[in-house]
Amino acid sequence: MREQCDKRASDLLSIIKESGTKEIxxxxxxxxxxxxxxxxxxxKSGMRCLMRIPKI
Structure with missing residues (x-):
């Protein structure tokens, strides 16, 4: 299960990077x-979810 999740996350990050989005x-x-x-x-467990980046 973890491997599948890691693969999906990796695939999504690849799509984002291929779009020209820069990592900072x-x-x-x-x-x-x-x-x-x-x-x-x-x-409550401290696990992070995908979040909308707030204006700081």
């Missing part, structure tokens, strides 16, 4: 702020 590295401060602003998409 964010500072830990920015990541923390994004997590705080998007806390409603985090569940």
């Amino acid at each position: 590295d964010l500072s830990q401060d920015v990541l923390n702020e994004m997590k705080n602003q998007s806390s409603s998409v985090y569940n």
Whole structure:
């Protein structure tokens, strides 16, 4: 099951990269702020869900 999920995620990331979308590295401060602003998409176990990037 995990392997299938990893494959789907990898396939989706490939599609995104092929579209010309660039990957950027964010500072830990920015990541923390994004997590705080998007806390409603985090569940009790701390697992991250895909989230809409809020304006900071």
